[in-house]
Amino acid sequence: xxxxxxxxxxxxxxxxxxxxxxxxxxxxxxxxxxxxxxxxxxxxxxxxxxxxxxxxxxxxxxxxxxxxxxxxxxxxxxxxxxxxxxxxxxxxxxxxxxxxxxxxxxxxxxxxxxxxxxxxxxxxxxxxxxxxxxxxxxxxxxxxxxxxxxxxxxxxxxxxxxxxxxxxxxxxxxxxxxxxxxxxxxxxxxxxxxxxxxxxxxxxxxxxxxxxxxxxxxxxxxxxxxxxxxxxxxxxxxxxxxxxxxxxxxxxxxxxxxxxxxxxxxxxxxxxxxxxxxxxxxxxxxxxxxxxxxxxx
Amino acid sequence: xxxxxxxxxxxxxxxxxxxxxxxxxxxxxxxxxxxxxxxxxxxxxxxxxxxxxxxxxxxxxxxxxxxxxxxxxxxxxxxxxxxxxxxxxxxxxxxxxxxxxxxxxxxxxxxxxxxxxxxxxxxxxxxxxxxxxxxxxxxxxxxxxxxxxxxxxxxxxxxxxxxxxxxxxxxxxxxxxxxxxxxxxxxxxxxxxxxxxxxxxxxxxxxxxxxxxxxxxxxxxxxxxxxxxxxxxxxxxxxxxxxxxxxxxxxxxxxxxxxxxxxxxxxxxxxxxxxxxxxxxxxxxxxxxxxxxxxxxxxxxxxxxxxxxxxxxxx
Numbered sequence: 001x002x003x004x005x006x007x008x009x010x011x012x013x014x015x016x017x018x019x020x021x022x023x024x025x026x027x028x029x030x031x032x033x034x035x036x037x038x039x040x041x042x043x044x045x046x047x048x049x050x051x052x053x054x055x056x057x058x059x060x061x062x063x064x065x066x067x068x069x070x071x072x073x074x075x076x077x078x079x080x081x082x083x084x085x086x087x088x089x090x091x092x093x094x095x096x097x098x099x100x101x102x103x104x105x106x107x108x109x110x111x112x113x114x115x116x117x118x119x120x121x122x123x124x125x126x127x128x129x130x131x132x133x134x135x136x137x138x139x140x141x142x143x144x145x146x147x148x149x150x151x152x153x154x155x156x157x158x159x160x161x162x163x164x165x166x167x168x169x170x171x172x173x174x175x176x177x178x179x180x181x182x183x184x185x186x187x188x189x190x191x192x193x194x195x196x197x198x199x200x201x202x203x204x205x206x207x208x209x210x211x212x213x214x215x216x217x218x219x220x221x222x223x224x225x226x227x228x229x230x231x232x233x234x235x236x237x238x239x240x241x242x243x244x245x246x247x248x249x250x251x252x253x254x255x256x257x258x259x260x261x262x263x264x265x266x267x268x269x270x271x272x273x274x275x276x277x278x279x280x281x282x283x284x285x286x287x288x289x290x291x292x293x294x295x296x297x
Numbered sequence: 298x299x300x301x302x303x304x305x306x307x308x309x310x311x312x313x314x315x316x317x318x319x320x321x322x323x324x325x326x327x328x329x330x331x332x333x334x335x336x337x338x339x340x341x342x343x344x345x346x347x348x349x350x351x352x353x354x355x356x357x358x359x360x361x362x363x364x365x366x367x368x369x370x371x372x373x374x375x376x377x378x379x380x381x382x383x384x385x386x387x388x389x390x391x392x393x394x395x396x397x398x399x400x401x402x403x404x405x406x407x408x409x410x411x412x413x414x415x416x417x418x419x420x421x422x423x424x425x426x427x428x429x430x431x432x433x434x435x436x437x438x439x440x441x442x443x444x445x446x447x448x449x450x451x452x453x454x455x456x457x458x459x460x461x462x463x464x465x466x467x468x469x470x471x472x473x474x475x476x477x478x479x480x481x482x483x484x485x486x487x488x489x490x491x492x493x494x495x496x497x498x499x500x501x502x503x504x505x506x507x508x509x510x511x512x513x514x515x516x517x518x519x520x521x522x523x524x525x526x527x528x529x530x531x532x533x534x535x536x537x538x539x540x541x542x543x544x545x546x547x548x549x550x551x552x553x554x555x556x557x558x559x560x561x562x563x564x565x566x567x568x569x570x571x572x573x574x575x576x577x578x579x580x581x582x583x584x585x586x587x588x589x590x591x592x593x594x595x596x597x598x599x600x601x602x603x604x605x606x607x608x609x610x611x612x
Contacts (some may be wrong), residue, residue, distance in 0.1 A: 135315020139583065140590045141549025143567075144319075147583050150571040151326040227440045231553055234442055235568055250443055254557070257461070261450050268443030276438035283434075 027288055034284025040277025044270075048094040055088030059244050068260045078262035080252055089244035090267050096245040097226045097274070100160055104225040105218045107164040108171050113214065115168065116175025117202060120183065130176075133169035142166060142228045149237040156239045159232050166228070167221045174217045178210030185209075212289035219282035223275045230271050246271050301602055305595050316587045320580050321365050325358065327576065348378065352577070374584065375577035377570075384581035388563055392585065394464070395555065395562035399547040401478060402485035406547075407540055410490040411529075414497025414536075418505060419524055429494060436491030441550050445484035445557040452480060462559040481558045485550050489543045496539040500532040533604050541597030545590050552586075 028034050047054060057063075057075070063083035071078045077086035119129040136144065148162035182188065183206060191205050226246075232238035233247030241248050246267040253264025332348040340348075348354075352375075353361045368375065374384040413433065417426040453461035459480055465473035504510065505528055513523045552564030559565070563582050570578035 131311045132315055134312045135319065138312050138316045138591050138594075139319070139549075139587045140545035140547075143549040143552060143583065143586060146552065146567075146571070147323050147579060148326070150579065151323045151576075223438070230440050231442060235553065235556065235571070237571060250446065254446055257446065257450050258454055261454075264443070264446050265450070268440060268447065271443065272435070272439045275440075276435060279434055279438050 024288070028284065031284040031288060033280040033287070037277040037280030037282075037284060040273060041281065044094055044274050044277070045098060047091055048098050051088070051091035051095060055085060055091050057085035057088050059088040059092040060084065060242050068256065070260075071262055077266040078260065080249075080260070080263045081256060086249065086263055086266055089249050090246065090270050093244040093246040093249055093267060094270060094274070096156065096239055096243070097229055097271070100156065100163070100229045100239075101222045101225045101278075103160045104163045104167065105222040107160065108167045108221050109214065109218050111164065111168045112171030112217075113175050113207070115172040117179060117207065119172065120176045120179040121198075121202065129172070133172055136165070136169045139166075142231055145228055145232060146235060146237060149232050154237050154240040159229055159238050162232070163225050163228055167224065171214070171217055171221060174213050175210060178213045179206055182206050182209045216282055216286045216289060219278055219285055223278035223282065226271060226275055226278070298602060302595075302599055305598050309591050309595060312591055313588065316591070317366070317369060317584060320584045320587075321362060323583070324576050324580060351376070374581035377575055377578045379570075379573050379575045380578065384577050387566060387578060388581050388585050391561055391563045391566050394560055395548070395551050395564060395586075396589075398478060398481055398485065398555070398560065398562060399544070399551050401482035402489065402547050402550075403540070403544060405482060405486035406489035406493055406543065409486070410493025411497045411536065413490065413494040415501050415524065415529065417494070417498045418501035421502060421505075426498075430498065433491035433494040437488050437495075439488060441484055441488045442553045442557050444487055445481065445554055448480050448484055449558075462557075464560045477558075477560070481554050481560060484557075485547055485554050488550075489546060492543060493536065493539055497532070497536050500535040501528060504528045504532045530604070534601060537597055537600050537604065541594055544593045544597075548586055548590055548593075 029038070051059075061084060063079070066075070066079045066083040068081060069075055069079045069083075075085050075087065077090060080086055080089070115129055115133070119126045139147075142163075145159075145162040145166040148165060149158055152158035152161065188201060188205055191201055196205070229238055229245065230247035230250070233245040234251045236248075236251070238247055239245045241252075249267040250264050253260070253262075253267070256263055332345050332352060332354055353364055356364075372385060374388070376383055377387060380387050413429045417429040420426050449461050452459045459476055463477060465477045467474040505524075510523060510528055513527050514520075518527075551562060552567060554560075555562040555564035556568050563586060567579055567582035567586075570576075570582065
């Protein structure tokens with residue numbers, strides 16, 4: 001174990017970085033919103049991963065002896081018009097939602113970073129990229145995703161493509177404006193002065209410091225993707241039945257609102273709770289990473 | 298001010314160009330033969346060929362693009378075989394329902410959202426503040442189409458106070474129309490209320506902490522005058538931005554909500570056309586909705602100019 005004095009500069013910097021990271025994580029988990037949100041996300045992820053263990057009935061097994069039964073000890077969320085276990089379908093639907101949410105948030109982060117960096121760094125591309133993104137953002141809300149998904153055909157992959165195209169423009173804008181703020185700062189000038197190359201400046205200095213707003217944005221993209229996926233499958237342009245997704249279970253349940261409220265109600269509560277958790281995490285991350293954007297004082 | 302409006306209108310042109318190009322390309326994304334899908338399974342080869350020729354699918358893509366723009370500039374969005382009428386007529390006929398729904402929801406969301414946000418800011422760090430922010434966060438986490446179904450179950454099925462769906466034209470029965478629009482508008486407004494309330498609160502808090510507010514209070518002005526005349530006016534700019542964004546979400550939310558409540562608006566037309574694979578109508582509905590949204594954003598920008606003269610001079 002080397003003493004404090006014998007540490008090299010590199011080791012000392014590595015230690016300082018490690019300490020900063022630990023302080024950051026500790027602050028994050030002391031933030032009540034983030035903590036509650038994280039607990040919700042962990043619970044849903046575990047339930048989705050353990051779906052086959054937790055649910056006593058397979059999600060797609062028709063059972064005509066148990067059609068439209070209310071919630072009971074045997075069927076916690078009741079059964080649907082084919083006698084399928086709604087609880088099991090909600091758990092398996094949550095798998096689909098989480099998968100799509102993670103995929104969309106990751107791809108949106110990737111393309112948003114590439115486009116945002118190009119737009120802020122390459123002057124002649126800026127106008128072209130930003131006007132194109134403005135055009136994409138002119139389609140209100142998930143309308144573009146609905147149209148794209150319907151043209152491409154219903155599948156998980158196409159839902160991911162449609163949602164990524166829809167949410168990338170705003171993310172690219174966040175990255176671009178984050179970079180523009182950082183780029184004017186003195187430490188970037190200092191790095192240029194000591195002869196750092198473009199690649200090193202972009203990755204080590206600019207992107208690293210423009211990361212905070214991106215992380216906050218991606219948490220919200222994750223949340224919105226889950227709601228949007230539900231809208232796509234509710235309208236019949238998402239992942240196709242009979243495989244359950246939270247949106248198509250609600251669509252099924254809509255047919256039975258007169259006699260079986262539970263089919264539509266439970267998957268919606270699952271979506272709302274999961275999205276609430278992600279929004280809470282986003283608020284917590286924003287408070288700590290990006291204090292200028294804070295909602296309260 | 299006139300110059301500002303003209304400049305703002307001109308800057309919408311490239312956006313509208315990208316919008317129309319995207320709408321054109323969506324048809325090109327469809328895998329397989331669109332005309333066979335439109336014709337249906339029992340269409341004869343001659344019928345499919347005729348549809349192909351009428352949609353221009355037998356021509357190369359650049360020719361199709363040119364005729365798409367030529368028709369667009371003449372206000373022609375194509376023809377729907379399944380509805381047997383022009384797309385423009387079909388969309389325009391249904392636009393009033395969508396606009397009425399979105400504006401009712403906008404008024405509701407703005408009034409309640411701003412009131413909630415302002416009272417949370419004024420009573421900062423009290424239970425009222427906490428409760429309204431928790432309510433706002435829950436509101437924006439709830440999927441609106443599901444909330445609509447819950448309202449139908451509650452007010453339509455269980456209590457039987459309001460219809461579970463369907464539409465009564467305002468020309469036939471004003472009260473019936475209001476009853477058929479009440480739940481859809483409330484559903485649409487609910488999630489947006491939360492977003493507006495959060496923004497109104499943080500924007501009001503920024504303003505309430507400023508010196509001139511303290512001065513106004515110190516010289517003995519009534520609390521209500523300070524809040525509504527001095528503070529709210531200056532807190533309005535970020536709130537208007539949010540309302541502009543909200544309008545877009547309302548327009549696209551209307552697409553889904555119209556389907557839930559069986560209202561004959563543009564949204565239900567688009568969704569119905571998706572199910573029937575009626576691509577000209579999908580394109581037309583998409584284009585019209587996006588264009589409405591672009592103009593809403595221009596109005597929002599002009600309103601900025603009204604509330605904040607600095608915006609006018611800058612650009």
